[in-house]
Amino acid sequence: SNAVKPGKYHIKEGMSSMELVNLLRSGKQSMVNLSFNNQDTFEKLAGRISSQIEADSISLLNVFNETAFLNESGFDINTALGMYIPNSYEFYWNTSAKLFRSKMFDEYHRFWNDSRIQKAKKLNLSEIEVITLASIVQKETSNVRERPIVAGLYLNRLNDQWPLQADPTIIFALKQQQGKDMIIKRVLKKDLDIDSPYNTYKNVGLPPGPISMPDISSIDAVLNPKKHDFYYMCASINNIGTHEFAKTLSQHHKNASIYQNWLNKQGVNR
Numbered sequence: 001s002n003a004v005k006p007g008k009y010h011i012k013e014g015m016s017s018m019e020l021v022n023l024l025r026s027g028k029q030s031m032v033n034l035s036f037n038n039q040d041t042f043e044k045l046a047g048r049i050s051s052q053i054e055a056d057s058i059s060l061l062n063v064f065n066e067t068a069f070l071n072e073s074g075f076d077i078n079t080a081l082g083m084y085i086p087n088s089y090e091f092y093w094n095t096s097a098k099l100f101r102s103k104m105f106d107e108y109h110r111f112w113n114d115s116r117i118q119k120a121k122k123l124n125l126s127e128i129e130v131i132t133l134a135s136i137v138q139k140e141t142s143n144v145r146e147r148p149i150v151a152g153l154y155l156n157r158l159n160d161q162w163p164l165q166a167d168p169t170i171i172f173a174l175k176q177q178q179g180k181d182m183i184i185k186r187v188l189k190k191d192l193d194i195d196s197p198y199n200t201y202k203n204v205g206l207p208p209g210p211i212s213m214p215d216i217s218s219i220d221a222v223l224n225p226k227k228h229d230f231y232y233m234c235a236s237i238n239n240i241g242t243h244e245f246a247k248t249l250s251q252h253h254k255n256a257s258i259y260q261n262w263l264n265k266q267g268v269n270r
Contacts, residue, residue, distance in 0.1 A: 006054070008032055008093035035088040038138060038213045041180060045084060045213070049100060052091075059097040073105060075128070078209030082131040085111045086215055111216075119223040123155065128209070133158075134218040135210035136200075139168035140233075143242050147221035153230045153245065155222075162231070164200035172211040173198040186268050237262045 007029030034052045039045040042064045046057035063069065070076055075083055084104050091100065112127050120130050137150050157164055167187045173196035175182050192199070198207040230245040232252035237259060244259075246252040 006094050029092055029094070031090040032093050033088055034091045036084070037086045038215050039084075039086075040212045042081060045081075053100065054094045055097040055100055060100065063097040063101045069101065076209070079128045079132075080209075081213050082128050082135075082210045083108050084213060085219075086213060116219075116223055123223070123225075125222075129206055130222050131214060131219060132206050132210045134214035134222045135212045136164065136166045136168055136207075137221055138214040138218040139171075139212055140166060141241075141243065144217045146242055147218055148224060148226040149228065149230070149245065150233065150243070151218075151221040152225035152228050153233055155225050156229070156231055158205070160231075161204055163202070163204050164206070166200045169198045169200040169207055169211055170194060172207075184270065186263060186270055188270070234259050 003025070032052060034049070036045060036048045039048055042061055043057075046060040046064065049055065049060055050057040064080060065077065070080055073083070085108060087107075089103070089107065091103070095103075117127070120127055123130070125133070133151065133154060136154065137147050140150050141147060154164055154166070156162075170187050170191050171184045173194045174184060174191060176196065176198065177194070192201045195202075197203060198211065200207060228245075229247045232246040232249065232255075233243045234246070234252060234255040236242050236244045244255040246255055
């Protein structure tokens with residue numbers, strides 16, 4: 001056919017109009033280097049993807065949440081976000097929403113190679129449980145070097161059947177109930193009573209699914225955790241962006257009161 005085929009083409013300087021027409025008719029389009037980092041919601045992911053390929057955000061959102069796909073892929077509405085591993089991928093610009101989803105499903109299984117599967121088995125966790133824990137680690141610390149320590153702490157708690165007591169899960173539960181755009185800088189005591197399967201103060205074990213989309217560094221931190229005896233952590237005021245770790249509750253209380261006093265001085269009430 002002589003029709004111009006839609007796509008993204010690499011047009012070289014000095015091309016004749018005939019060469020240009022032939023290129024557009026040939027369908028030999030260039031690949032798009034599509035990338036996304038950790039997106040907290042499918043809405044944000046759809047926006048990020050639709051700015052890079054032809055599929056629009058509404059059609060992407062529809063296929064992300066499609067019940068039939070979730071049923072046959074082994075994911076559900078709570079775990080579906082965990083299928084999309086943040087990275088750079090090659091796509092044709094005219095990729096449809098469905099084709100994008102099926103490629104990401106393949107990439108998910110490529111990511112879970114034998115080595116990662118074996119490490120998950122050693123931890124007695126399924127792939128999606130690893131991603132769920134990684135999403136908590138991701139939200140708990142943006143410091144990549146600290147992630148294996150935080151992962152080790154939560155694994156200590158899980159293995160000893162302690163509640164995880166992870167503030168980011170409380171924030172997730174509050175946003176689920178009161179609106180995703182809510183800004184929460186401080187978790188209050190009354191928040192810990194929220195009735196939600198994502199409340200890791202009330203419920204022992206992992207929440208029903210990831211609370212965000214974890215980076216590969218967070219997933220690998222869970223699979224390669226630091227072995228230690230820490231059970232408690234509290235944001236550090238000496239080294240902002242990191243944590244003070246503690247083995248005992250009394251030490252943790254000292255760390256926590258220093259941090260709470262600092263928050264009060266900063267005037268952070270919510």
